[in-house]
Amino acid sequence: MTSGTPPVAGDSLRAQWWELASGQGWATEVEWRLQSVDALCEALGDGRDPWAAAERLGFERAAASIPLSEALADIDLLASLVSTQMAEALRRAVSLGWSARTSTPPIGIVDPLTGLTSLGYLQVRLGEVYRALGAKRLQPDEVALVLVRIESTQSGLGRNLPMMLLAEGMRGIFDAGETLSVVSETTMAILARRDAELARRIELGRSLAQRVIDRDRHGAGSTVRAWIEPLPGTAALAAELLESSGR
Template identity: 40%
Template sequence: MDQFHRVITLTSAELRERWFEQSSAAGWAFVSDWHHAAVDALCEACLLGQNIWAPAERLGSVRADKGVSLGETLADLDGLACVLPDIADGIIHRAASLGWAERMTTPRHAVFDPLTGLVSVDYLRTRLGEVYRAAEVAGTKVSSTHGLVTVRLNLAGRIGWDRLTPLILAGDAMRTVFDGGQTLARLADHMAIVLTERTPMLARRTHLLTGMVAERLGRDQQADESPARIWIERLPDNAPAAVDLIGELAR
């Protein structure tokens, strides 16, 4: 009780300083971009017991505007939770994620989904066609050279914007793990896939992705069931069958 009392008697400036120290220690890259009026507003709301949703959502929007990834934004908020362990960090993470997403609604390119940074289904079909044509020229089978890392999300009990939060978080994890030119696509609100080569590291990368998605979605989990199921899907040996498979996975 005494420790909690000491924490809540921090001033806004002291909380901001300790929060920044935590984020800096965790690797915040751009010191000059960290402080913003939205940071002060969130500090004050936490200390005064006010509604934290609006300032957290605003901070997420500010971070997106500065080009900060969703993963970095949430890691920064983890620093706040280290200083104030009694705050509702799940609510803060969800609000910041939605603020970040809304700021990202202007597409950088037509093939990208603006919320997740994942490519569209149409672009995925184009990439599959290229892979199958290359395999035909090389005399190889796509089932042996490529596969689909499939991420199916549990959206039970979610409505409206809240249905998009798991895909936004999962997409950020996918880009972190598969950062070597693989095709990362959004099939539906509950489904995303990675078109990737079958390398010796594929199983390890898939395992890493599973843990990362579980950790990020665990903060936001609203249902008792597992937040995601991730597996490697075998591709068929002809392009039309691959397109059919994509359609089935999207359902």
């Protein structure tokens, strides 16, 4: 696939592309602009082969739960700015990247130790939430990401059992359609609607779990902490937040 000579430099091309994309339903530039968008514009701006960047864009769009039809409509806008003769090749590259992401082995939905949904499942749910935010079907102040962590110096059963007890206790409090997921062996996350009762429910779940853990001999020295994390600007940043919080 050869790119030819594009009519504009990378930065200018990206700005023009975003101007068209914003008129086609993309809510924010933060949601639209992935690293692969920059790489693709730079490749075209430098007259380099854009295939790898376009394929990566398809992969990242699929990872963000963007339908293939929308990813292709977006790449058509770019082709209209550089050369319509490139449209077919760009579409093929994006389609291959998108398919590569969606054809990966399915994630495990349930963590066998705690019975909570997996981190992978939570990331899928977050992708759906960010799509709803971008389409204005959901407002940022309507959803909350709650993190609950067990701080302990123990290992083995002394670490695993408190987490199992915590998961059981939190499921009893958050039982109205919330997503409860395991982030690491000491941290769980709850994707919930933000309402006037949320803080009270979090503290109730935390205190009940702490009480149960304190009564178990394997829970000695384990402390339960819980807090609400503001949702980052993008699903990718949310994934980074979860990864760092699980350490």
